[in-house]
Amino acid sequence: MVKVLVIGEHDGKVLNQATLKCVTSAKGLPEAEITIALLGADTGAVAVQAAAVQGVHKVLRVDRPENAHVLAATYAPQIAALAADYTHVFGPSTSFGKDLTPRVAALLGVPQVSDLMAVEGAYRFRRPIYAGNAIITVEADAARKLVATVRVASFEAAPASGGSAAIETRSLSVALPAHTRYIGAKSGSTDRPDLQTASKVVSGGRALGSAENFKMLFSLADKIGAAVGASRAAVDAGYAANEMQVGQTGKIISPEIYFAIGISGAIQHLTGIKDARTIVAINKDAEAPIFEVADFGLVGDLFQIVPELQRLL
Amino acid sequence: MQKIMVCIKRVVDYNVRVRVKPDGGGVMLDGVKMSVNPFDEIALEEALRIKERLGNVEIVAVSIGIADTQQQLRTALAMGADRAILVQTDTAVEPLTAARTFLSLAKKENPDLIFLGKQAIDDDANQTGQMLAALWDRPQATYASKLEINGDKATVTREVDAGLETIEIDLPAVVTADLRLNEPRYVKLPDIMKAKKKPLDTVSLDSLGVNAGSLLKTVKTEPPSQRQKGILVKDVSELVDLLKKKGLL
Numbered sequence: 102m103v104k105v106l107v108i109g110e111h112d113g114k115v116l117n118q119a120t121l122k123c124v125t126s127a128k129g130l131p132e133a134e135i136t137i138a139l140l141g142a143d144t145g146a147v148a149v150q151a152a153a154v155q156g157v158h159k160v161l162r163v164d165r166p167e168n169a170h171v172l173a174a175t176y177a178p179q180i181a182a183l184a185a186d187y188t189h190v191f192g193p194s195t196s197f198g199k200d201l202t203p204r205v206a207a208l209l210g211v212p213q214v215s216d217l218m219a220v221e222g223a224y225r226f227r228r229p230i231y232a233g234n235a236i237i238t239v240e241a242d243a244a245r246k247l248v249a250t251v252r253v254a255s256f257e258a259a260p261a262s263g264g265s266a267a268i269e270t271r272s273l274s275v276a277l278p279a280h281t282r283y284i285g286a287k288s289g290s291t292d293r294p295d296l297q298t299a300s301k302v303v304s305g306g307r308a309l310g311s312a313e314n315f316k317m318l319f320s321l322a323d324k325i326g327a328a329v330g331a332s333r334a335a336v337d338a339g340y341a342a343n344e345m346q347v348g349q350t351g352k353i354i355s356p357e358i359y360f361a362i363g364i365s366g367a368i369q370h371l372t373g374i375k376d377a378r379t380i381v382a383i384n385k386d387a388e389a390p391i392f393e394v395a396d397f398g399l400v401g402d403l404f405q406i407v408p409e410l411q412r413l414l
Numbered sequence: 415m416q417k418i419m420v421c422i423k424r425v426v427d428y429n430v431r432v433r434v435k436p437d438g439g440g441v442m443l444d445g446v447k448m449s450v451n452p453f454d455e456i457a458l459e460e461a462l463r464i465k466e467r468l469g470n471v472e473i474v475a476v477s478i479g480i481a482d483t484q485q486q487l488r489t490a491l492a493m494g495a496d497r498a499i500l501v502q503t504d505t506a507v508e509p510l511t512a513a514r515t516f517l518s519l520a521k522k523e524n525p526d527l528i529f530l531g532k533q534a535i536d537d538d539a540n541q542t543g544q545m546l547a548a549l550w551d552r553p554q555a556t557y558a559s560k561l562e563i564n565g566d567k568a569t570v571t572r573e574v575d576a577g578l579e580t581i582e583i584d585l586p587a588v589v590t591a592d593l594r595l596n597e598p599r600y601v602k603l604p605d606i607m608k609a610k611k612k613p614l615d616t617v618s619l620d621s622l623g624v625n626a627g628s629l630l631k632t633v634k635t636e637p638p639s640q641r642q643k644g645i646l647v648k649d650v651s652e653l654v655d656l657l658k659k660k661g662l663l
Binding site: 172173174177195196197199200201202203204205206207208210211212213214215216225229230231232233234235236237238239240241242245278280281282283284285286287288297325333336337342343344349350352357358368375379380381392393394395396397398399400406409410413414 | 426431432433434441453508509510513532533535536537538539540541542543544545546547548549551552553554555556557559569572573574575576577578579580581582583584587592593594629630631632633634635636637638641642643644645646647649650651653654656657660662663
């Protein structure tokens with residue numbers, strides 16, 4: 102029987118959408134029984150949310166003070182211990198999952214399938230390589246546990262209500278290392294939607310020319326309730342914060358609508374947006390590769406187009 | 415801080431557009447330009463800067479691959495690594511195998527720090543550093559964008575989805591480099607000449623007792639599905655009309 106342990110991502114209050122997408126990917130496995138594991142200082146509120154997710158059989162809570170902050174070095178041995186009862190361990194392809202899951206796999210002595218984008222069987226999956234320029238189908242040995250990160254842009258979120266999973270509290274007798282300590286975080290947190298899960302994204306490139314000019318994208322985004330992203334060129338130039346980068350080495354996203362403004366469309370950027378439902382490109386260079394993938398393209402000066410767009414929306 | 419090990423991978427150059435073989439048996443690699451994985455170059459650069467700050471630190475560049483991987487190790491030596499080790503094998507190794515190989519080198523070399531890139535741009539796996547840290551039973555600081563060494567500890571700023579996170583780790587430890595950790599230096603011609611005289615040892619994967627057998631079987635390679643090219647609109651009002659008609663705004 103296929104038993105999947107999904108590593109739940111949360112901030113102590115809210116279960117991350119990425120976890121709901123992992124649940125959907127796990128549902129694709131034949132006759133899968135799905136458990137969400139939650140580690141934290143107090144996962145009570147998050148456990149209630151996890152238990153309500155459709156298709157989830159069980160929620161495991163591991164509450165201890167050392168779990169207050171996510172550290173792969175302390176989380177991994179606990180997940181590895183929980184994994185004893187499971188055939189599969191899935192984590193999201195977010196910075197949380199990408200950091201943690203390989204450490205779990207190594208402790209279990211098994212390989213990992215990264216960025217799983219389609220399930221073709223209990224041990225057969227598809228995943229992208231070379232920045233998405235090729236898609237491989239991989240098969241793992243059913244005799245071993247299978248560890249994977251799930252490319253969240255490839256799956257819809259499982260419904261957040263309607264489920265009624267049992268919640269179990271586990272205390273694990275796992276010795277935790279003290280060699281890694283959380284110091285602090287600086288987030289560019291705003292009232293805007295989360296870039297990774299937003300349904301609308303306004304993204305800017307080098308053509309914006311300055312951090313000051315980039316502000317007009319924030320203003321446009323606020324008008325339509327969108328998250329704001331950026332190309333690597335815009336981030337490298339200092340126009341936008343690191344966490345706004347979309348692409349092969351940034352965030353891979355799948356919004357309903359993506360506005361690429363002043364972005365030429367390097368392959369590494371396109372990798373991050375190929376699952377967007379609709380791409381709108383605004384660029385003064387009619388030959389820019391972004392127009393090859395855009396559903397709607399508008400050639401022209403973004404400094405005239407963006408204010409006009411904002412007026413008309 | 416006495417020794418830093420930097421793990422580098424030979425990959426298809428960043429600028430090459432990789433194509434899938436018509437028979438689905440992998441990607442076309444014949445005659446394609448190969449380079450040091452860009453993230454590993456950043457990792458090496460950071461090691462070199464630590465050496466420049468602290469002095470008296472030995473930098474050992476290590477890699478796993480075919481004999482031609484010596485070229486990438488020579489590049490690392492030209493950048494400033496002191497010596498290099500190639501673990502030679504004709505089999506492409508998976509991340510877990512690479513981590514086991516680097517572990518075996520780490521046990522011999524006893525470095526204070528092991529640097530890797532956060533991911534290789536060929537398989538995009540993003541696993542080896544984390545796996546190595548687990549097997550070595552040492553801290554990991556992935557996606558590093560800033561690093562400070564304070565005696566037997568390091569403070570690392572990491573790029574995470576929500577922004578930046580700072581952790582403190584005891585050394586020895588594994589650090590994986592993100593894009594904005596630094597900008598790698600260009601190699602100058604005299605350095606290339608000097609690099610030819612630096613030691614580059616070759617050992618076989620078998621001699622380290624690591625099994626190169628693959629754990630995941632790639633059964634098919636396909637090109638990605640292409641997005642259809644859409645339409646060009648003439649002005650903003652046409653764009654807004656179309657988006658509203660599609661219910662997108």
